[in-house]
Amino acid sequence: MNLREALWFLFLFFPALAGSSTVPRISVPQQDVSLTLFREEGIYNYTTFLLREDLGVLVLGARDAVYALDMNDISRKRAELPWSVAEDKRTLCSYKGKHFETECRNYIRVLQKADDDRMYVCGTNAFSPTCAYMTYSDGQLKLDEKRDAGKGKCPFDPFQSHSSIALDGDLYSTASLNFMGFDLALMRTPLRSLSIKPTLRTYESMSTLNEPIFVHMDAVRESEGSHEGGDDEVYMFFSETAVEYDFPDKLMVSRVARVCKEDLGGHRMLSKKWTTFLKARLDCPGPEPSLPYIVQNVFLLQHSDWRKSIFYAVFTPQGSSDLSAVCAYSVTDIGDVFSKGRYKTPVKDTSPVKWGTYHGEIPDPRPGACINKAARDQGIQSSMGLPDKTLQFVRDHPLMDEAVRPLSGGPQLVKRGPMFTRIVVDHVMALDGRGYDVMFIGTENGFVQKAVNYDGEMVIIEEVQLLPVPEPIKTLRLSRVTGQLYAGSETAAVQMALSECGRYSSCLDCVLARDPYCAWDATAALCTAVSSLDSTSDRNLIQSLRDADASMCPSLASVEPQSYTLIPGNNILLQCRADSNLAQVLWFFNGQTLNRSDTKYLFYSEGLMILEASEADSGQYSCKTEEWVKGTKHPRTVAVYQLQPGDGLLSQREAEQNRHNGVVRQKCSGLFLHLYYRELGVGCPCCVNRAALTTVAVVLNSQC
Ligand SMILES: *[C@@H]1O[C@H](CO)[C@@H](O)[C@H](O)[C@H]1NC(C)=O
Ligand SMILES: *[C@@H]1O[C@H](CO)[C@@H](O)[C@H](O)[C@H]1NC(C)=O
Numbered sequence: 001m002n003l004r005e006a007l008w009f010l011f012l013f014f015p016a017l018a019g020s021s022t023v024p025r026i027s028v029p030q031q032d033v034s035l036t037l038f039r040e041e042g043i044y045n046y047t048t049f050l051l052r053e054d055l056g057v058l059v060l061g062a063r064d065a066v067y068a069l070d071m072n073d074i075s076r077k078r079a080e081l082p083w084s085v086a087e088d089k090r091t092l093c094s095y096k097g098k099h100f101e102t103e104c105r106n107y108i109r110v111l112q113k114a115d116d117d118r119m120y121v122c123g124t125n126a127f128s129p130t131c132a133y134m135t136y137s138d139g140q141l142k143l144d145e146k147r148d149a150g151k152g153k154c155p156f157d158p159f160q161s162h163s164s165i166a167l168d169g170d171l172y173s174t175a176s177l178n179f180m181g182f183d184l185a186l187m188r189t190p191l192r193s194l195s196i197k198p199t200l201r202t203y204e205s206m207s208t209l210n211e212p213i214f215v216h217m218d219a220v221r222e223s224e225g226s227h228e229g230g231d232d233e234v235y236m237f238f239s240e241t242a243v244e245y246d247f248p249d250k251l252m253v254s255r256v257a258r259v260c261k262e263d264l265g266g267h268r269m270l271s272k273k274w275t276t277f278l279k280a281r282l283d284c285p286g287p288e289p290s291l292p293y294i295v296q297n298v299f300l301l302q303h304s305d306w307r308k309s310i311f312y313a314v315f316t317p318q319g320s321s322d323l324s325a326v327c328a329y330s331v332t333d334i335g336d337v338f339s340k341g342r343y344k345t346p347v348k349d350t351s352p353v354k355w356g357t358y359h360g361e362i363p364d365p366r367p368g369a370c371i372n373k374a375a376r377d378q379g380i381q382s383s384m385g386l387p388d389k390t391l392q393f394v395r396d397h398p399l400m401d402e403a404v405r406p407l408s409g410g411p412q413l414v415k416r417g418p419m420f421t422r423i424v425v426d427h428v429m430a431l432d433g434r435g436y437d438v439m440f441i442g443t444e445n446g447f448v449q450k451a452v453n454y455d456g457e458m459v460i461i462e463e464v465q466l467l468p469v470p471e472p473i474k475t476l477r478l479s480r481v482t483g484q485l486y487a488g489s490e491t492a493a494v495q496m497a498l499s500e501c502g503r504y505s506s507c508l509d510c511v512l513a514r515d516p517y518c519a520w521d522a523t524a525a526l527c528t529a530v531s532s533l534d535s536t537s538d539r540n541l542i543q544s545l546r547d548a549d550a551s552m553c554p555s556l557a558s559v560e561p562q563s564y565t566l567i568p569g570n571n572i573l574l575q576c577r578a579d580s581n582l583a584q585v586l587w588f589f590n591g592q593t594l595n596r597s598d599t600k601y602l603f604y605s606e607g608l609m610i611l612e613a614s615e616a617d618s619g620q621y622s623c624k625t626e627e628w629v630k631g632t633k634h635p636r637t638v639a640v641y642q643l644q645p646g647d648g649l650l651s652q653r654e655a656e657q658n659r660h661n662g663v664v665r666q667k668c669s670g671l672f673l674h675l676y677y678r679e680l681g682v683g684c685p686c687c688v689n690r691a692a693l694t695t696v697a698v699v700l701n702s703q704c
Contacts, residue, residue: 061108
């Protein structure tokens, strides 16, 4: 496929984005998040997590240390295990040209559950990767005396990509096999002495892995309920330099590869090498014609029937675009590409070698297939018994012709702005009896976007500023047991609740939020978490996720006007804040709409300011919001103010009241306006440059 075809191809699958808003309905700043933070003095790189719901701890691997944190409150440290590198080893590392302070340290990169009692942990250990077993008991983390070489399990270089997973006593890992960072491989090494499987690695060839960047690994229990005697499989997601495009520059593509758990390697050919390694291109067509998007992170949403499990992946563009996307893939769709699709083959007479569709005869048993009942019926009990023809074919043709396409043909979500970095997904049962996949997406500036795709309509329920400083979210984990989300970055680990239904103060707000975790309890008159209710409860609950139908909500009580005395010459601040970023705010003066381009007024996110008010400005001001959801307008009066002319001399009570309500007194000279905010409390007036007034919302929260 050449570039033009590639662009057309991506363009043709342009998903219907019309009608979807990718503006988060609400934005929650950090100070409004009830979040729990863990950070230790002098410790960085809080990026390797292992959730141990069975032990009630989050095991956290950082630089030179491992911690066990209380899952309900990660600021509570249950245990710590310092694991740093001896000074002389660090010096040695720096002699080899590596940075003493940063690279020549022990970055924990692998943290896996080995068996019921033990965990397996690996660190970069000053460019000399090392692993060991670790236990957590009696409130202590203990590292086994015996150390294993970590080559192939953990990268040498802390900045290099890697991924790993433990499955039935073996560790599957992707990492470099040498100090230089070349020879990147997918390896399997036994974790327990009980495992009888040989150590395997990928065949060394550019057609196997071509400058890969490893992203994620997961296992799917495909042997369960399989009629064909299938095998469990390990899926691996990565990006690499493409071979299949006719493109002058280096072009990256996203890939999914898979191997079978019972692979034992070949007998003579492909001995100690995977015989089931197959890979395919992973497509996530963006809304605009572009170069292929690159996979950054993957989450497996597991279903009790593995056939219904779904991989969710976040993608970012290569080249200059600020669109990130989430695509979802069915496990069976991926499996079909490997088990039924055609293969690609190198086209020999070109230089550099290009890859095209293979049209020749395919050996039997099918190259790369797991050993199943049909193979066993042929007398092939394991991969060791595979004929050379099959092995040679899979060695030379690991790439499938067809690409894996996302569910519904396009992304679940696309959004402009800071790039997506990580994703986790929860499957939530709603009151309509249906399950919805709620995506939590971490971004490069420390936010989490909580989003749902309702039958093709992309809805971002909220964005929450999770990290205290704008830095990338490097790790995300979700626990249904605690109902918490855990995030890691280079400087801290944080925790937040999956839902905060209490943020929605009215029935309308609660219903329009369309949060599957929340419903309006009409009896108690509050927005409540659906999961906290027992199923027998006969409370009157209102939720309308797909339709956003708020007609069941009791009509809103009319808003009582608030009266103030107007002092001529003052700047008057009237507060009004919309519940939603999607709502439009309208101001009325004595029933007439105020014009946004009128320089007499300043319209901003927190309300309206009447600049240098005169007696003619006395009257009634009302603030209304209009939120459009699914083609329906939801109007609401938020505030009504009655301004009465005064004589300039306020009574003590009026002054108090005006002050309390943020009415501005006094004047500042020149370009400065004297502002007085109730947020700032009594005795904190300040002068603000008129030119800076568009950022009044910021001024409100800062010190005078
Ligand atoms: C570790 O964290 C520090 C501090 O934020 C950062 O500068 C550095 O790049 C991180 N190192 C790695 C290997 O990610
Ligand atoms: C608002 O004022 C501008 C300029 O003064 C004018 O062009 C516009 O038509 C006005 N809009 C409304 C809705 O009155």
